Amino acid sequence: MSHLQWSIKYRPRSLSEVENQEEVKEELKSWLESWMNGKPNYKAVLLNGPPGVGKTTIAEAMAHDYNMELLEMNASDSRRLNDVKSIAEKASTSSSLFGEKGRIILLDEVDGINSRQDAGAIPAIIDLIEETKFPIILTANNVWDPSLRELRNVAKLIDLKRLGKIPMKKLLERICKAEKVICDPKGIGAIADVSEGDARYAINILQSIAEVYRRVTEDLVKELVRKKERTLDPFETLRDIFWAKFFWQARAAATTSEVDYELLIRWISENIPLQFQDMEDVFRGFDVLGKASIFLRRAKLGDWDLLSYVFDLMGPGVAFAESSKLNGSWKAKWVKYQFPSYVHLMSKTKESRDALRSASEKIAKACHCSTDKAINEYFPFMRVLPLDEFSPQELKVIKGIERESETKNGERQQQRKNIRSRKRT
Template sequence: MAKISDWTERHRPSSESHLEGNESQRQKIRKWLDDWKNGTPKNKAILLVGPPGVGKTTVARAIAQDMGWNVIELNASDARNAASIRKAATKGATHRSLFYDPNEEAKRTLILIDEVDHLSGGLRTVSENRINKAINFNPESNENHNLSGDTGGKAELLNLLKNTKQPVILACNEVMGLWGKSSNWRSTRERFQRLLVTINFERASKEALRNIARRVLKSEGISYDVEAIELLVNSNPGDLRALVRDLQVICSSNTKSINADLVNDFINSGERDVSIEVFPGLAQLYKTNQAIDAIKLGVSIDKSPSDLLNWIHWNNPSIFTSKVAINRGNKALCTSSKMLMAMYENTAHRSWYWSSQISGLAASVVNQQTNQGKLYPGYPNFLRRSGSTTRTSVISRLAEISGSSKSTVRDELLPILSTLHSETSALGNIDDFSISMSLGLTGDEHAALCGLTKSRKSTKELVARYNLIESQRVISPPIMVEAEEPENATLEKGEEKPNKGQRTLF
């Protein structure tokens, strides 16, 4: 059998005895799985929460393998709607083990669902009829019964947790991704927490990283200096997966030994995770004009890659004075967004760092003009959980017009429209009412779209001007002039003579 090329898979622990770090968390998982041997525990599912690369799913698989259980694994980034989850997980969880053999001792099937924080949308259920049609969907048929996007995904996940007869383990990096960004996220959290126990994983300790590094290098037949291991461990943020991949990169030149110089060269080529607060970090980033410095700052700012992308996307229009720079920044941010998707689509976890690096470039070297004086990056309004009633009505209106969900409007459409109407943006113009009027917004809603404080005198004057123009636009419809027709004009064959009292646009 050919050797697996990816070291993270080649050296993935197959037994609990090979695991490192998060000892207390492992004990809780082991006790919960032991409870399944004697029946059905009160909580039929557990949720593992922690940063990527700390071994959440590896722990679950290793313990299940020690117990001789089978594992059905599903990535929620791929199977996200009700039909996909029903087909891949719920059917197996609500019946006897798929691998049941009457001649063998009864054993469980562990249902392991990773990346559940990428299930967006609410808890609205999908009818059984639609789910069954989607499951039995025939691509060659003219009728399309397939469910799009995340339709019914969270509701089906709740259904799975309620009715499962097999142990279910969910895993995620950011638990708020599962609860959702809407105002009723607390209700979603409560409904899930009634059915599961949450276990929080921590980043691996230095000792755990040392043990893993030694074990991998010994297995590969590569000698090492103690100093080299210490340098590698001290530069790692507690990410076991990143450690193994770093070792593979360092040893990729067919070297049979690694030393401190080799590790130093690798570290200097891409340092990461020296945490900097977001506001001073962004202010420093926007004044940087060297790519290498921007890359280091991008991965050092205390924000996840997806959040950093949103922060830079929000601040670029107000800090950059050149439209060319804004456009170049947007192109770079599009690439950064694609790198984030690559992490989930191809399990390319290194893209987690690449995305932050590209976002850092989008806030610095894309701008040919040097930013002078003190900079004041702002908090993205669309990331705030609370908001005015007026802003909520704007989101509802845009969702109705575009046919998109409110979360999509809040995350994708609203930032663009706000930039076009922001008084601090190089592209914005608060006195341009054309878009707001075409969307049917009120004066207060236009002010909210501009990000203006409602109590300000200038805001009230703007609203008054908007409402006056809007009222005139409604009361005085456009005048359409009728073209006089010559008396001797003849109608073409088959053409009806128009009604004299009817007005036409053309």
């Protein structure tokens, strides 16, 4: 038997060999071809998924298929900000080492960057994306980490799903045949069960048992392997909450999610109307979710004991807002869950929000006040002030706020007139 790790030996070399990721492959092909046509919608993509689903592999396979040079950096290993700046920036602006051959830049495990120890690394990557002349692929095990919020705004987010049990079994059987290992189908099934969709983990289990015992059986797997512990991605979390039949199941889903608490509330809020059919159920779902938001806000003020109530409300509270679960008539309903519209909105409005912040900081500095006061009290009077210091985008934001302020003032005046007329009658 070969001493090379089987997870490396049998790694897909081409996109055609990557299983169970058809939608992801099509999205990546479309994105890369938009680069080749000189009109990329996004300069970077952010591949999100748990370990072992093939994020790095699919990037390498795509570079191979398109005959492109792949420059790979592990962002979590490059602890110094200079590493990102010197290596990645040079690669993103200079020509390829092989003349006309294209290049893909791969920054692996960006969620491994420590926001305190590696302060400035995320802004450096964002600058890199804005200035690059080559397509950039980022990978993350947990893209919903709060420290990656800005990266989510500038990169196209693509989710990779876990390998299903059927394709996992086919993969393991193919390796057994190539390595001439005697594999019991039940043993292969047991590995697929404990690996939880992590292909790398499953292949490593297969190799470790096969090299010692020369065979793989169900009894050996159960005796030697423990089930892989993992956290749930947003879609799995939603499914486990909405489909929970018991309180403990819904609470476990809320507590083991890889999404931070505030963002998970947004995920649930976005998908309650899709999952619940009855409007009374929708009302109850939003009611308990609103209470969860209140408890979370108070917990963040320092009383972290209240976090337990947050889990109870956004887990079992939402799950059992469906009255059919209480009368025994509930049936599971498959729903295509949606990303929170908040995420898309923040991405689309990033430029205007940056301009608003920049303009308000200039006004606040000149008027010796807070930026909030500058926005609420001084912006409506900007017509009479010299506007030479503001950029066109900042002026656009200021004028927009002026119009909004005028509209609100008109509405207030009309409301006062209506109140006065009602009093007369």
